[in-house]
Amino acid sequence: MIAQAASTFVPPEVQWFALVPLMVVLGAGVVGVLVESFVPARARRPVQTVLTLGALVGALAVLVVQGWQWFGPEGTGQVLVLGGSMVLDGFSVALQGTILLCAFLAVLVVTDRTSARQDAFAPSAAAIPGSEYEELARRRGLEQTEVYPLLLFAVGGMLVFPAAGDLVTMFVALEVLSLPLYVLAGMARRRRLLSQEASFKYFVLGAFASALFLFGTALLYGFSGSVRLDGIARMSLTVAQDAPGLPEGWVLLWLVGILLVLAGLLFKVGAVPFQAWTPDVYQGAPTPITGFMAACTKVAAFGALVRVVYLLVVNAPPEAFDAVKAALWTVAVATMLVGAVVGATQTDVKRMLGYSSIAHAGFLLVALLGFNAQGVRAVVLYLLVYGVSTVGAFAVVTLVREVGPGGEVVGEATHLGQWAGLGRRSPLLAASFSLFLLSFAGIPLTAGFIAKFSAFEAAVRGTPYTGSATALVVVGVIASAIAVFFYVRVVVIMFFSRTVEGDGSTVAVGAGSAEDADGRGATAEEPEPHATQQGTPQRSSVVVAEGAPAVTVVRSEWGSLVTVAVAVVTVLLVGVFPQPVLDLVDGLTRLG
């Protein structure tokens, strides 16, 4: 409760214990900055690695203790920090746990220098691409270990974001999580211009979205005199009761305000029409960072979105509810369809995963639009499943590399055509990636199916007041069917396409169907052992140009390997025996 007495200052009571995970993460970030200044360059990397991973594990451990204490059998219920600026209910604890888990797995990928003995980051991110200074930094073998504190700061913001109880806290968390990401997106070791463009684009559009969010906050404050979510909700109920003394059109203030706030959040989750940055940033950012961003940002942003929708939209002034619902339905439908349809045309694996993440944002919105408790449960489960498999998928991407003219391993081979025949050369890696793709596609016996099922169930169930979202589910299944096409296409390329290996070039043949072949690039005929079938030459929609670099698979030091293994086990286990995870999610969100 807000202290009404303005004349007497009451020092706020701080729930220090509740803040421990946050303080561990942010504190380790600060220590990380000091490490950069005081520890000799040679030792920085191991120190930072231990510090970062330790902080994440520590925070997760404390979070587990907290979750047990608050929501266990003798739980004391939710905790309000600083008078409700942060609401640590079961929902936020569940999402914070997911964020910490995904961040841990993503950092493992970040630390992995693979058998190429190089990490994914520019030796000196400040150097102009192609300059002599850059070359010098590269030759001196510099490493940019500032990545780790930046990651920790971003995680700190993410932990606050879904727990924020007022719009200002939410905004601060949004900025704390976004700014490090803008920087990290621009730090790729290779294709630096692409990376910097991604960073710039992300920053400009992100700043724009933040401004929208902030303006919406101001309008909602004008509407209700409060930035607290429950305060705003209370005011809308007052408006609903037709309280005297409110000017005409007061509801419009709420409507515009909420739409702007939602726009800011939908930008972060990558929903259409705010998705434009997603493919570019996913492609340009260093791959380990893309994995981190794709998983953790989405979890955090959806957490905030759920909170806003369930506190503000559900308690909307009656005449405005339908408008917001219509807006969200439109966004959900567009997000699913754009993600699936445009995703089907991609030839770059990172862009494809970007569009896939857009489509998944759409499926998550479907769960959200059930407006019921099942919806919250489904969102948490979906985010966990999606997050872990996404980090795993990007970890695989980091291992498939191009080989330079001198035989040295260079950047990632992200063109889908270069993945041809991966199933033959690295069956386990390709099988893992296929498993993630099948899970994204929602094929039964993978975790993705359980998640999608829960999401659709919540939407069909709906509530008596808001109705059922069955129509959205129908669009959802159509979008899933389209999305399956492009996930499976990658499986086809990895397992069923042969590569012709000759003088340093790898040419992919025969991916996709003869129908959609458009003859771009060079096409080589598959050496058909039996000459009877030459009537229909195989051509491919995904073809790499002649002379494209050869492709190799580098060995993981251990980080990526652990991440992929954990993700595979999670996807299978949750897919076949989801009950423990469902119980956990249920136990946490029931109280929240």
Added chain:
Amino acid sequence: MTIDPNFPWLTVLAVVPLVGAAVLWALPRGSARLARPVALAVALVEVVLVALAVAAFDTSRAGEHQLAETHAWIPQLGASYAVGVDGVGLLLVALSVGLVPLVVGAAWREQGDGSDGGHRLRHYLALVLVLETFMVLVFAARDVFLFYVVFEAMLVPVYFMIGGFGDGARRRYAAIKFLVFSLVGGLVMLAAVVALYVQGPGGEQGFLTDSLTGVALDPTTERWLFLGFFLAFAIKAPMFPVHTWLPDAAEHAPAGTSVLLVGVLDKVGTFGMLTLCLPLFPSASRWAAPVVIVLAVVSILYGALLALGQKDLMRLVAYTSVSHFGFIVLGIFAFTQVSVSGASLYMVNHGLSTGLLFLVAGFLVLRSRGGRSRDVDGFGGMQRVTPVLAGVFLVAGLSALSLPGLSTFVSEIMVLVGTYGRNHPAAIVAATGVILAALYVLLTYKRVFTGPVRAELADAPDLSARERWVAAPLVVALLLFGFLPGPLLDLVRDPAAVTLEDVGVDDVAGTAAEPTTEGSDS
């Protein structure tokens, strides 16, 4: 000897092949030659197990689901691991398990010429075994969620079996087409499954077929849900107009895959109509029956006519199946005791008959020029070169045209007679399909096996001992059940009565031998 019916027969039947597949994949690299014996051994163990399960099944209560097990699986989503079979389910499980060793046997030389040490063959056989697990489960599932999971999951091994091991340049296209068609149907069904659960009683066992049967649904909702399920099954079956994936898939799949795909997997469609659509949505089924019957009759004629025009042997067989599936669907939706029992029996017989046809066609293709030409006109006079092959082909072909004395005759006549009792025009038009069947079978036989011997095929070997062993069980089964259909009829009669009771239609009085007063469908 008494066999304990409480032993978890179905679970064991499902688990053994999965273990076999794991063993195959775990074989060290050098020992790929062991793949064939291991796979065959597992498949034969399955046959023994299924024989024991059949013995444990009490035929006098064939209408009830026996060998049943129910365990909590995902209580929170209302899903249980519930399996159990009635007479029809048992027959189909037995059919699936029975065909697998033949497919393994047929794959002996078909996959992998030994150039990679049998590496490919090992993967192929492992996929066949994984598929066997799913086939057993899908026919035994007594929980809609479990059924759906298996229904969708089995697409994955089939997809790899077509796309990875198929023949011809367009096999990936065929594999993708198969997957997209099936998934569109499956995902629409998913929406219906979710909606059905929400409408149903819910709770920790809310997905059990028994809990969902008899749920009072709003008529409009019921019709939508029926359509959601029916579309998936019609694609799977495959019925006109959503059958177009089958010819492509069958053309490009290895013959063994086609045996399982058409012989067993497509039965999931008709089996689903019989055991899910009708009991779960009885009034919607009655509402849709006239349209479904028209589509079924169109399938019968259209499939047969297209089969007549095919030059590709595998496509030809695939189109005959479209026609046959029309008969099965017709029998199911005619809602008479005789037609529904006939349709159930037809599913099994069609599996035997088409299975044999695909196997023999596969053997024939191996003997063609280059070992992979499926062009009917590329053959000629094979009767003189390979007499045994010709004989087996003739048996398979005659069973496809339902010659009396072969088991397919029994089921086809039952479907036609049963349908006649309810719907005269449908039965009469469908009967012309039998004539077309005679045409496409005999014309094909003529083109391939009679006439002058082609020079390049003159030294083609006849069926080897292994191939004879593969074909023999099916020939025997077709003849045996042709003369003695009694045991099979005992198994399908009671389930048909139960189904009709669920749908809430009275059987037409007597048989169609005596024309009844209520002619058209209610």
